[in-house]
Amino acid sequence: MAIACLSVWALPQTEHPGAAPNTLSLDERLGTDDGAALAILFGANMRGNLEVCDCSYPRGGLARRVGYVEAFKKKFKETPVVQVEGGFFFYGSAGYPAVDLQNEQVARAYSRWPVDVINLGRDDLSYTRKLLGREGFKERAQTLPMINNLISANAVFGPDAVAPAGYLIREVSGTRIYDGKKRLKIGFVGLAEPNHPGPGMKDATVTDMFESATPVVLKARKECDVLVIVAHCELESALKLAGENMEADLVIATDSGGIYNPRQVGNTMVVTAAPGNIQEGDLRLYLDKNGRVSFKFRVTDLDALVPSDPAAAAFVSAARSDRERAR
Template identity: 35%
Template sequence: MRTMRGGASMRRQLVSVFIILVAGALVLLAIRSLGSKSRPAVEGIAQTATSQQPKDIFEFERAQARKTTLAGRLGADDGMVAAIFFGGDILGSLEVCGCPKNPLGGAARRQGYIRLFAERYPDVPFLHVDTGSFFSDRADPTTGDLAEDVIVGNEWVIRAYEQMKLDAVNLSYHDLPQLARCFRSEEFRRHVAETPVVRRFLSANVRPREASHASPQPYLLRELSGERLKGRPLRIGFIGVTEAGNYRGREFVVSDPLVAVRSLLPRVRAHADVVVVLAYLSPEMIETLAREVSDVDVILADVGRPLWLQPKAVGRTYVAYSIYQTKFLGELRLYRDEREGRWRVLARYVELDGLIPDDPATEALRAEARRELAAVQRRLAERAMAASRRAQQSASGEGATFVGSRACQPCHASAYTVWTESGHAHAFATLQKAKRENDPQCLGCHVTGYEQPGGFLNVFSTPRLKDVQCEACHGPASRHLEDPTRPYGKVGVPEGCVPCHTRENSPDFEPVSYWAKIKH
């Protein structure tokens, strides 16, 4: 009897232990279930994305320059299943940009790298997008409208983006003056027929005031498929927004970008696995967007300035930034976490220097654009020359005018000799070689007194002020010639150099060694 009672007691204990274990397992499953609901559908790989990224663009460029092989630029096959290439701020130019020693960017290199990627990873589907400011909004000072060469250059950008097959092009406020021209009803119909990429210009918060202009798409849906996706298409939704900035045009209204994203998001989310916002906003507004509209998976951001900002997670949202003028191409890699059913993302950047071969078709288009632009800019320069005859020797605020370096030689012979043997004395030749000697985007750092009273206008009317001469740094010297005892021309190093020798345009610039070459 005692044995039977002991057996029953043991059975009761075993049943109790079993019930406790089952209850614990159910609680654990409930916790996991709740936890999985709070986790994002897309997660940034922060441990590799942020810890290894340099703190600013200069350090970044130097680090990338050490990767001297194409294999290093293409990166390792790390299991990605898709990619999104992104850039921005090309400012109406298809050209490379920067110091002749190491010019970066350019549409042909951008497309050349994407072609190399497709050859290296033929089973990885990809998309190509622009974050904004792809047009120039430089105005003619005499009319206030877009300059003639700007209009021509912007039209070539449209043709290039059609040829490069961009999947989504975000509109910034800088793009709206040109958009006012090409989205007029008749012009828009022509563009749709010739360059259908205009249908992929998008903005959720830019709308025309009148029916005479077409409206950009508020969002776009793109579907990727391929071997690495294992028969399960990846649907990506793009929403575009911009800040209003200094846009004062009458053709469009720019509304609150956060309100626009918030109102569109449920509709896009219903049809997309991953939601990407292309945002031309200030860094502060980008942070606010990520925190207040938390169901956005990725923000590909453009701050419109030459800053290097690290990719990072802000709440549930992964934020990566375009590099100014697309001197580096952004590459967002996507990975599928099969175990947890989520997407992971990681942004990397590719330096578009001379190691990257040009895409032949894009380079041919760029060369054709350069020929037409050179002709237009020459005509504008000749027109400016005629106008300059009516306003010879305009004075600066102190009444001083530019006289040219030859006027400095009699008293400063040794300094003049140093200058003639320096790169500054041949700065204009680099523009002539590139057929950009009349390009306003370049002239300021290759001539003397550009856009200053009495300064360089063009090579026809003011040839004595081409190149970076003495007065480019020291200021107009006519008053100094009249009275050499007057205080004049003190320039600090490097503060006198960095307006042109920026980290983006002159990544090899180092004040001590550069100053040693021109010390006088």
């Protein structure tokens, strides 16, 4: 195994109740090139909204998320990027024409600006079942290639759907990865925490997250150098996942309700994603000469100082017009 041990360096991040505008430039937020071999850039909880949030400090949106990734790649040319969606990217109330159009626009966006790993949250499953229906599946997967990047180890799909993989392995090459001589294999296991409908009731759309995780984690671990659990769950649940799956190097809790200081559970690092897709998670991986891995974690506000990608901004504008015409 290439990973001999795990050490963690984390930029302190805390959730604050009243978000104030970040005055640092994007270049300052990105920081200096300190030799990162790889970056995992992630977000979650878009809820079908490609626009910036309608709040006192507008942030988020497809165009800024794409703009951040492009700015990162431009500044850190020797640091390859793996993009991850943590879950709840579709609007949950599928089946209504307006909502289905909104979700279709998200699927088209994630196909045009590819996200390497897309974890399914519990609220994504209603529309995803439509995407994964066996009838016409091959054609849809060609038209919407984001379908091929979906993962879930505990979502329940019936026989009329093509269930997504429980995990994916992404192979990444770069000059800072084993001196460019071989690729780094990163495994991503996808999980979703169930809703809690009430005493004596059970969420039948997903199986028990903790019971489902272990066999998939053990299988994925044999195929990769670094293993990441992407779980649309609360922080306490993520800490439990880390404690029960010590084979994982990272757990990303994408329904934690805020950004918190990274936690360490044994050799497993636990980080969180922002609510509402308003910030970009930026997790950088470093390899020393012995193949040992360490991490640094930061988050960046997707505010007006992050350049909007022009093509993505045009897509969002056209999508808005399509929704207005459909009313």
